[in-house]
């Protein structure tokens with residue numbers, strides 16, 4: 001069977017990346033609105049109602065509107081926005097995240113794509129908390145850098161159009177970033193993590209780091225993550241070596257994510273580090289992975305391995 005897929009927001013940064021991953025596939029029939037119709041609610045409603053799957057690559061309000069436009073039509077959703085990430089009616093689209101998550105995605109009508117930074121944080125922390133290796137009451141901090149495509153068309157224009165010439169820009173200084181609620185809730189933490197993101201002058205890629213004080217030994221952390229992700233197609237756990245240097249480019253252009261544990265057992269300190277692409281496992285790659293699972297297709301079909 002060919003799945004009919006409508007990408008609402010197909011001309012944006014995330015939407016274009018999903019089109020690239022789906023465009024050549026014979027098991028997918030893409031529904032595309034032309035330039036004149038793509039923001040027209042009536043045309044979007046027709047496209048949504050004619051689809052088996054709708055992938056929403058829109059600002060939060062437009063994503064909520066798309067769900068409302070669909071009414072009772074039996075379309076199944078994957079939402080790349082922040083709108084539904086802590087909504088209990090939506091399944092979190094992170095198949096590697098917990099036992100049973102892949103099966104929940106497979107049968108879901110509503111799937112919410114995780115935030116890009118949240119993907120790195122949760123991949124590192126959630127299994128360790130669930131296994132009791134780390135305490136849910138730990139006051140976690142998260143330091144992260146993203147390529148500027150993470151801010152969509154507006155930020156790309158800022159960095160490429162001369163409006164911003166910095167190499168490194170720290171932001172979210174008010175500690176109210178939109179990913180903090182999903183980080184806390186999805187990891188089951190009793191305290192909100194302190195999240196310190198920055199954007200750098202490279203198009204795509206991310207490094208997400210969680211430093212630990214009073215840490216368990218490095219081997220305990222590494223072995224817990226290694227065994228948790230043993231069968232994951234897109235997540236690799238690599239033994240961090242003191243000589244290693246972690247670069248933002250590591251997984252840029254791919255849908256993979258790499259996790260490492262570094263540390264100094266004498267000091268009981270560790271650094272949990274994830275590298276991923278904000279447009280890969282952080283957005284478009286994750287959406288296509290969920291689509292594959294929901295449609296009963298090969299989980300990594302069309303992905304950049």
Ligand SMILES: NC(=O)C1=CN([C@@H]2O[C@H](COP(=O)(O)OP(=O)(O)OC[C@H]3O[C@@H](n4cnc5c(N)ncnc54)[C@H](OP(=O)(O)O)[C@@H]3O)[C@@H](O)[C@H]2O)C=CC1
Pocket residue numbers: 008009010011012013014015038039040056057058059060062080081082115116149150151152153154278279282283
């Ligand atoms: N960029 C990234 O790395 C990530 C993005 N996301 C999320 O994905 C979503 C899309 O982000 P991104 O692709 O970066 O954003 P962009 O701004 O690049 O693209 C958004 C697209 O949505 C279109 N759009 C806006 N409002 C409407 C509307 N009412 N009806 C139809 N189309 C509309 C825009 O049209 P127009 O072209 O006319 O402006 C644009 O093409 C956001 O919710 C974002 O938070 C999630 C993870 C990572």
Ligand SMILES: CC(=O)N[C@@H](CCC(=O)OP(=O)(O)O)C(=O)O
Pocket residue numbers: 080081082114115116117146147148149150151152155178179197198199282
């Ligand atoms: C560099 C940059 O600005 N990044 C965006 C996050 C990327 C994104 O769009 O986040 P979602 O995954 O929640 O959609 C931000 O911090 O708001």
